[in-house]
Amino acid sequence: MRLWQRFTGNIDGLLLAIVALIVTLGIVTLYSATNESSTRMTAQFVNLAVALAAMWIVAQVPTQTLLRSAVPVYLIGLALLVAVAVGGDVVNGARRWLHVGVTRIQPSEMMKIAMPLMLAWYFHRRAATLGLGDYLIAAVLLAVPTALIIRQPDLGTALLVLATGCYVIFLAGLSWRIILGLVIAGAASLPLVWTLLHDYQKRRILTLLDPSQDPLGSGYHTIQATIAVGSGGLGGKGWLNGTQAHLEFIPERHTDFIFAVFSEEFGLLGTSVLLLLYSALIARGLMIAANAPTPFSRLLAGSVTLIFFTYAFVNMGMVSGILPVVGVPLPFISYGGTALVTLFLGVGILMSVARERKLMQT
């Protein structure tokens, strides 16, 4: 009994329950999306086990330790990114992977955690004398890895890393006036950004505006995914009955486009439930952030929570045809170990922060 308590004592029950529900929906959908492939299912269960273990471990780690680890983790991440840029493996035309002994790792994924850690650490240190210069330094800390990831190129990950950093800066209290100024400046520089984009990235954005321009090329994903979502209707076609999914009209249907399978088979009812579950997850995360005792914990918890939101919004937006196609998985649902571990690490961080608060209360 005491052992059990020791085991579960640092786990936020509510948070875990919400994530468990989402994961369950994910497993059910994945079963359908992989055409009942037992190999894929087994692999995903292994991924889940690893991710849960990672979560549990991080949940046990005191926030002070996290604070201390921020700078080394960030620096290692940065070093690895540089290493990738110099000598990484090219897969599908992008240089993302790095050989480490027997396996390959994707340092950009690590940045999704390292970035909020680093910036939260920085703002925590400077909390007392926060000035405009601090924001500039934070911006540089954010810009360097983001630029390296964009160069790989991996727009999806870069977007997520950038988003986490921006969340920290935003939550740290960057003045609204500056935010407004940045937004306007950003909008004004869009044409410049456009010229810097890769052709395939431009195509994805153009395709979003009019998918029918290239129905068999880059528009195919969007068109078929939208058809899947729309044909789901109110109640969906039923589990394992999605024709778009099972007749292979949806590409990447067990990874980035799994939401198309989900909404085809479970309809508006399913998508509403999923939106509610994500909302609950985010609400719980924001509550943990709100109650966190230190600037570091607050910023870390807040930005990790918002990154969950970003994953969910970008993925569902992309599948339902209102955002361009970027490689962002549906959190806790898409097949794949890397994203799952990263996400559960985030959950672990939230739990660690929540525990810290509990400890303070006692």
Next chain:
Amino acid sequence: MSTGSIGRNLFTSQSRGIGGRLGSRGLGEYRDPEREVRRFHLRLAAAGALVLIAFGVLFGRFIYLQVIQHSYYHTKAEDNRISVVPLPPNRGLIMDRTGVVLARNHSAYTLEIQPDQVDDLDATIDALAGVVDIQSRDRKRFKKLREDMRGAESLPIKTRLSDEEVARFAANAYRFPGVAIKARLYREYPFGELASHVLGYIGRINDRDLQWLESRDLSANYKGTDFMGKTGVEQFYEQELHGSTGSAHVEIDAGGRSVRTLSSHAPTAGNSLVLTLDLKLQEVAEKAFGSYRGALVAIDPSTGGILAFVSRPGYDPNLFVDGIDPQSWERLVKDPDKPLSNRALNGAYPPGSTFKPFMALMALELGKRTPEYAISDPGYFSLPGQTHRYRDWKVGGHGMVNLRRSIVISCDTYYYGLASDTDIDKLNEFLSQFGFGERSGIDVRGEHKGLLPSRAWKKKRFGERWYAGDSVSVGIGQGYNLTTPLQLAQATAILANNGVVYRPHLVREVVDTVTGERRAIEPEPIRKISLHPKWVQLVKSAMVDVTRPGGTAARAGAGAEYTFAGKTGTAQVIAMKQDEKYDEKKVSERFRDHALFISFAPAEAPRIALAVLVENGGHGSATAAPIARVVLDYFLLDKKPEQPPVLDPDAPEEG
């Protein structure tokens, strides 16, 4: 929870832990943790609002897609997954009157390319040649098919694959997107050349056929069908033979492969045709021609059913089924013997002396001659007041010739006079009843109309009036006259049948494949020519005498075990100058006269009427009559010739 409580928590935390250290570090500066936390909470609230707005937008999008536009996307998804596949019907069979199958279907594997799906056709075909045997003729044929059928989805590069080739391609299929093996039904004509001009052939539906089908609103029924009848019975009875196309709703995956059949509407096989043709008779008739070019049409006078329909040389219709390769096509088209030409149907020849029995009947019916009236034949005829001599074939003439004898010995002079005594329009009116100058209406397309001249025709054709001299040569079936072997046979059948006219036809019955119901084709007479029986009898009996000693076909008629009525004829190929004696032996083979013979038997109750034409066969008695004899012997006595008849165009004229 209130901000107050959070504030307190934070505040208390200042004294220990991280906060404590931080707090001590910033001792000298003014800090307001309460304000800091409040600001953080405001930022969290703003972020929460952003989340709500963003999820609200998503929710709106879901409502839009899944509720408002649901039926649109539902249709889209169904269109994606369901494909309507036409199920082409099996083509009806063609059988002879005894049930021998002349055209059937067999299934075979073909290797087909979808041109739209292949980037580099030549490279693909080169690569395919490493897997299956592809000859240059296959390439040429493919190229031609591609030109003829621009809109075709799938075209064969190689037909009738061997089992081994099928297996080899299947193992390599992944290398060839857009190339697939298909099981197709092929038309097969087991007897090859035999009766080829009757059956015709089917060929790939080309762009022109497609337009034709569309103009008749038939294209829907031809979805999935690659072939249609191009000539002969295959063409004429296309609508009977084709059947109706079924359809299947098939679920397909994104790669276009069918996953399962959802529902299907079976096709209805085409109706089968039973011909009036007797294949054995046809075979005997075709063989009888030996190496000669020509035509033979044999009709059952009591029904109009065609018993044999020969046009020599023939061709192998199987060549056309897959789309003929350019080499074979060139060989057929450039052959001076013109094997593709249907001589029986659209070969127009002067009828020559075979015209005489009909002229004689006209003379009796119109009262121009009596049976007793006789002329003294000097060997030529001249129009009153003219010196031009129309020569009889027999130098010195035949002596006294009455109507009966004029037929038996084929006296030209008698008919020169008769024709010049008869108004051409009257002649035309009477003889057109026998079908001269008119299409018979046989159930094969492409029939030649022939030509029976009249004043109006000449005016229209040459803008000239009719001269007395024009009539003279009409009397012996020369001049402007043109008939097809089919017309000659039909006229003979009408005569044999005492003036009762049936439409000649090749198909006796259409057999409904589903119900087995048999529908007879035109068994009823279409008209009756009013003739005096005694005049008909007179002409008929004269024709019987033709094959008896003293008649022009005595040699061919020798030993016949039935009453064998006939009339020889010779059609000039080149016009002779006045006073020039035509010498067969000196004229090269191609300029030799065409031999003609018409016949019916047994004369008292005719069961068969026929016309024979032998191109460059010389005199009718020399080549055409012996062929007729062989056919009659087989048909009436079931006597198979032990050897082909001796056809000697240089045989002396009889008489």
